[in-house]
Amino acid sequence: RSSDLLKVWSRAQADIDRITAIWAECLQRYGGPYLFGKRRTIADAMYAPVVTRFITYGVKLDAPLVEFCKTILAMPEMQEWIHAAREEPDEISELDVEF
Numbered sequence: 368r369s370s371d372l373l374k375v376w377s378r379a380q381a382d383i384d385r386i387t388a389i390w391a392e393c394l395q396r397y398g399g400p401y402l403f404g405k406r407r408t409i410a411d412a413m414y415a416p417v418v419t420r421f422i423t424y425g426v427k428l429d430a431p432l433v434e435f436c437k438t439i440l441a442m443p444e445m446q447e448w449i450h451a452a453r454e455e456p457d458e459i460s461e462l463d464v465e466f
Contacts, residue, residue: 375424383426386417394431400438407442415439419449 375383393402393410402410418439421428428436439445 375426383421386414387428387432390414390432390435391429394435399431399435402435411439411442415442415445415448 390402397404399405401407402414418436420426421436422440440449
């Protein structure tokens with residue numbers, strides 16, 4: 368889906384800033400590549416949909432956060448989910464709105 372026409376509103380930007388601060392703190396404290404170190408946790412799974420939204424909306428991220436997003440997207444479960452989404456013939460345009 369194209370993000371060319373999507374805009375991030377100021378209230379959403381505050382949420383984005385908070386999420387990226389949490390990610391940055393965890394990655395720095397625990398050394399990555401996942402939020403709490405070398406092994407995946409439920410926290411990584413919880414933020415996986417957020418990673419996809421950040422990409423859809425073209426959210427600008429610092430290099431360590433880009434690497435975290437790449438790590439999440441490379442997980443086999445995420446690859447399955449992404450593949451299934453691409454194969455989905457139906458689109459709900461009301462869900463692809465600015466936030």
